Amino acid sequence: MLSRVAENIYWMARYLERVEGSARLVIATNQMILDIAPISQVRPLDWYQLVAITGSREGYGQLYAEVNEANVVQFLISQRKNPSSILSSLRMARENMRSTREVFPREAWESLNGFTIRIQDDLHREIPAARRHAFLEGIIEACLKMTGLLDSTMLRDDAFHMFRLGRYLERADMITRILDVRGAGMLDSWEQMALPMRNAVWLTVLRSLSGDQMYRRRVEPRVRGPEVLGFLLKDPQFPRTFRYCLNGVVACLESLRGTAATQKVIRAIEEGLDQADVEALAEGGRLHEYLDGLQIHLGELHEGIGKSYFNTPASPTHG
Numbered sequence: 001m002l003s004r005v006a007e008n009i010y011w012m013a014r015y016l017e018r019v020e021g022s023a024r025l026v027i028a029t030n031q032m033i034l035d036i037a038p039i040s041q042v043r044p045l046d047w048y049q050l051v052a053i054t055g056s057r058e059g060y061g062q063l064y065a066e067v068n069e070a071n072v073v074q075f076l077i078s079q080r081k082n083p084s085s086i087l088s089s090l091r092m093a094r095e096n097m098r099s100t101r102e103v104f105p106r107e108a109w110e111s112l113n114g115f116t117i118r119i120q121d122d123l124h125r126e127i128p129a130a131r132r133h134a135f136l137e138g139i140i141e142a143c144l145k146m147t148g149l150l151d152s153t154m155l156r157d158d159a160f161h162m163f164r165l166g167r168y169l170e171r172a173d174m175i176t177r178i179l180d181v182r183g184a185g186m187l188d189s190w191e192q193m194a195l196p197m198r199n200a201v202w203l204t205v206l207r208s209l210s211g212d213q214m215y216r217r218r219v220e221p222r223v224r225g226p227e228v229l230g231f232l233l234k235d236p237q238f239p240r241t242f243r244y245c246l247n248g249v250v251a252c253l254e255s256l257r258g259t260a261a262t263q264k265v266i267r268a269i270e271e272g273l274d275q276a277d278v279e280a281l282a283e284g285g286r287l288h289e290y291l292d293g294l295q296i297h298l299g300e301l302h303e304g305i306g307k308s309y310f311n312t313p314a315s316p317t318h319g
Contacts (some may be wrong), residue, residue, distance in 0.1 A: 001158045005100050007310040008317050009159055012096035013166030015089045016112075020143035021174040022076060023136040025050060025208050030132065032204040044201045047072040052178045054084045073132070078123040086139065087123055090116050105157040108149050115142045161255040165305070168248035173298050175232060175242050178208050180291040196236040202228040209240040229287075230278040242294070243273065249301070 029050055048067045051223045056075070059082055063246045064071045079085045094116045101109050119139065129137050147167070154160045203223045206212040209232065212223075218235060219227050228272075246269060253262055272293060281287045 001103075003309060003311045005103065006158070006162050007306075008096040008100045009162045010305070010310075012093050012100070012164040013094035014165045015096065016143060016146060017167045017170040018084065018089045018174070019086050019093065019172065020140055022054070022084070022089070023139045023143075024210060025053065025174075025178070026073065026076060027133060027136050028204055028208040031207065032200070034215070036097065050076055053174075053180075055177070056082060056084055059083075069129075077127070077136075087119065090119055100159075104153075105149070105153040107144065107153070111142075111146055111149060115146070158256060161252045165249060165252035165256070168245040168252065169298065169302065169305075171240065172242055172245035172249070173295065175209065175240070175245065176206060176291050176294045176298070179229070179232060180288060180295070198225060199223045200318040205232070211238060211240055214238050225282040225313070227277045229282045233273065233276060233278065246270065246273070256309070259304070259308040262301060262308060265297055265301045265304055269301070270293065272297070 029047065033046075046067075047069050050072060054076070058077055059065075060072075063075065063079065063081060075082050077086045080088060082088060094112050097104060097109055097112055122135065132140065150160075150163060152165070170231055199222075202225050204214060204216050206223070206228060211232065215223070215228065215231050215238075218238065219231050231238070231241065233242045236243050236247060238244060246266075248264055253266070258266075272290075276290060281290055
């Protein structure tokens with residue numbers, strides 16, 4: 001497989017996963033604010049935290065003078081000047097698939113192309129708050145349909161493994177960002193919040209990753225910070241945990257005959273994950289430093305993948 005083709009497949013997967021993750025994040029935040037705002041004296045989260053999660057503070061500040069729900073939602077969903085918005089990510093996913101159509105089933109290209117056109121048409125008009133939930137649910141459903149189609153119809157060759165590699169790495173990165181802003185970012189105000197309110201924040205973390213039901217099946221009905229953190233970092237069986245994604249990355253790199261550079265970073269991530277004391281991290285205020293370390297390692301892994309398979313570091317045309 002040509003390095004150019006491999007890079008486009010990798011980024012198509014990352015952008016598609018970013019679209020779905022961003023839609024889930026906006027839905028969960030909206031629900032949390034509606035549930036907690038009327039009864040809480042402490043604001044455990046606000047819309048601007050979504051900008052922080054996507055690492056787009058500087059870009060937001062260049063486009064908007066005020067932080068409010070309307071501006072943040074537009075920035076995250078439909079702002080063409082934001083390279084991480086749902087619209088921008090979807091257009092980039094389509095562009096990367098268009099240039100590598102020969103390795104994908106015809107139905108996949110037709111589905112993604114049609115999906116992108118529909119979303120662009122919808123976003124020519126402002127989406128009212130009352131319709132936002134249904135609109136974003138439609139985006140999630142379309143993304144799941146696309147990934148299911150590719151899982152069901154692609155050859156299990158290098159192109160498929162590169163697709164899965166990009167998807168797992170993007171999802172792992174989103175998990176650490178959500179935990180950093182929603183979990184670590186809240187620890188400073190923990191003492192001002194009643195225990196039920198703290199648990200409600202952790203419930204939102206689970207919902208941001210569609211993990212609330214599986215957490216209750218896997219761990220226990222009660223939602224507690226250390227248990228939630230342990231589940232989302234270390235559980236090997238739920239597809240939206242860091243461990244599961246890391247295992248997926250390892251399997252893909254093995255199929256792609258991974259290089260020494262990527263194996264070294266993987267070992268460092270695995271050692272840090274195995275040694276993590278989730279009880280201390282959830283209650284002791286060092287969660288941000290730990291997650292920051294994971295994000296640095298993921299960045300190193302991304303750079304190693306670029307050098308090993310694309311003959312170049314991360315391209316400036318990609319996010």
